Amino acid sequence: MSKNMQESRHADNDGVNPEKLVTLFRDKLKGRGARGIVGIQRLFKIMDDDGSKSLSEHEFSKAIKDFKIGISEENIPILFNYFDSNHDGTLNIDEFLMAIRGELNNKRLAMVKQAFDKIDKD
Numbered sequence: 001m002s003k004n005m006q007e008s009r010h011a012d013n014d015g016v017n018p019e020k021l022v023t024l025f026r027d028k029l030k031g032r033g034a035r036g037i038v039g040i041q042r043l044f045k046i047m048d049d050d051g052s053k054s055l056s057e058h059e060f061s062k063a064i065k066d067f068k069i070g071i072s073e074e075n076i077p078i079l080f081n082y083f084d085s086n087h088d089g090t091l092n093i094d095e096f097l098m099a100i101r102g103e104l105n106n107k108r109l110a111m112v113k114q115a116f117d118k119i120d121k122d
Ligand SMILES: [Ca+2]
Pocket: 048, 049, 050, 051, 052, 053, 054, 055, 056, 059
């Protein structure tokens, strides 16, 4: 009776690299118009089915399937947990922005810091 449920158990998460999943996710979403902050916010709203201003893992995985991002079901939780930096089980807009613009954000942060240091000197 439960044979079907056991079929794809062999797919181990060994060797799954979150960075790879993140890169795939970013590339696909950028193709979906998630470029500027406004585009990302719009996308977030589309993904947030119940309007709670946060993405549950269910909403997140649904969006990944809808957008045909090509991340397999068993890898979705890995990606979700990777993005959920405060580990509350949902992605808020900050975490989502960070998820898509992470590297850029770090660069920006560094720039902001630099600017701050300059101001601080006087
Ligand atoms: Ca929601």
